Amino acid sequence: MTNHLILVTGATGSIGRLAVEEAVREGHRVRMLTRRSGQKALPNGAEVVLGDLTRPDTLTAAVAGVDAVIFAHGTYGSVRNAELVDYGGVRNILLALGDQRAHLALMTAIAVTDRKGAHDWKRRAERLIRASDMSYTIVRPGWFDYNDADQLMPVLLQGDRRQSGTPRDGVIARRQVARILVKSLFCPSADRKTFELVAEKGLEPQSLDTLFAGVDADISGAVDAVHDATNMPLSDEPQTVLDEFRQIEGRRRARAGSVA
Template sequence: MTTPPPTVLLVGATGSIGRLVAAEAVRRGFAVRALVRDPARARTLPGGVEVVVGDLTLPATVTDAVASVDAIVFTHGSTTREQDVRDIDYAGVANILDALGDRRVRIALMTAVGTTRPGVPYAAWKRRGEALVRASGNDYTIVRPGWFDYNDAGQRRIVMLQGDLHQSGTPADGVIARDEIARVLVDSLSSPDAVRKTFELSAETGEEQRDLDPVFASLAADADGSLEGALDAPAPAADEEPERFREDLTRIEGLR
């Protein structure tokens, strides 16, 4: 009997990165399912992608999307307004994890370079979304890309850094092509060396590596039981965090 290919759910599939992730995942032999709010936008996706209609912000509508999946790639994103990031980016992660319940899948979560910048409200909600993924008990990779498409044509060598130390809020923090972000997210799903790794992603002058496993392997894994990325500055104490996050965290930890 032929083993069916792994099924990967794309959250944010119709966005500029999500469409590239869909194409790369199809090319790599995954069965691809896309969660979309507007079916008309799914026309831009590659042939063969299964489309499931649902609203990421409405938990009851995403149950069908997560059914029987083996992996999830999050590339959704809204704006840099705190309310949008809280109610869409962060809530989307929480709602998908809730829908999964105690089932274990492989997760790749895209956030952004500078996620740990102090005093930046929207970034704090991205960091809290990362924390929920770490707390969920799933194997995961958290990718914090630099600035999309600010790279020169010759900047194709993929670089992964940790500690989120570049926080100018400008392309000086790192640049990367969109297709390379998609490639890293998809590669991480099948790489044991990418498990429990959190890193900032950029590119430097040089050719793109054929094999990213050695690059993943060079990174420190997030500590067992930690809500923070390896080498990140300490997060605020729990009693300093919003009640919404504390409640979500308690609930998701209870699903493990």
Template structure:
């Protein structure tokens, strides 16, 4: 299949590119900087130059794709703020996908503890959570993966564990850890496994080996309720009527396209 990785030169995105290629998929890497992409990505990857903050650049990137993995992450700069990238970037990709005749699958990577609303994270987690809501409202088949702390696992901790309800919210590695390479494996399998459809889950690792087939773990998860804004078991602590007006407008627009 033809897969698109958005955030392809990031620390997880580049591993997703390699994992998709290893599974035999035609893999497009959406990047802003060609030189950086050629330095970091396998030569077999098809490099697509675009910018998620500029919707007009995304049409060619999404044309004909069967699946999209979103591993977006802002760097805090004026161009790359959580609102512009983690949220609006996802919105802009979904808008581009809505023009397709096909129905591609979406896998969105966010973060464990996303529902904490802790001031310690600034607004980062709130914008990531809003991006999750857009994906759920899109009507596209999706999976949303919330990894724990990157690469803080021990050498024997590679057995993936899926959690739901986002109850680990201390904002420390005590919430769970996971290797970036193991995150990439889960994201790629979630893109093609039917058992992962409409699942939202936290991803951590415990002692044990990598598991080559994760379909049974996906199957054990509870799907998100139809029409729900949040993941199964999430604390309802972000009321829609208290959200910024433009966020409510974006959700209404995405829902309107999915109903069309």
């Protein structure tokens, strides 16, 4: 296996730390982005880099030379925090990458298209990932660790139709979310796909390729995921969001022009 260098944001959080462990177990080198020094008992193959997702000037060292980024950071409830961290963190990492190519895996949430407060900012982060035109997978997990012990069969849904705001929408183990984020990075059948992730009764498969292959890829040039409701027109977005979207999109076009 190629020894890739993966940057994990939210690396000390409940999903991020599991993604770090999974990536190391898979033979990758891992760079853990954190705002605080003094991390202890790091897995072999992991390093810490200091940086703040809300401060672009602190992210240059974090992205230097990386082959992939796992966005495992996230906030809950506060619209302002979602804007600064969930959305702003993705924007700032993409801008820090500049012309550097990387595989991207972004975690948002099930029901992200429900137009409820903070979810709009998570959805805008998804749009930036698509606009970057890099290889990506966007994972929208259900409710963490509400699954039963025998509920380990991952199911990938599309269209984001489960929006009750309760565990009835779907449940999934944190460990499985981390595994799928890592596995998606260099898997061709996961490329440019967005899906909701839940679990049903059954065993966890050894390989995820068939699961990834069973969902539709996003439409090239579309701002939203394939099968999603078109209920957040780009034309209605705040001007700052439009400007940042076009900035990311413009870098993609510049890269395409240089290749041509």
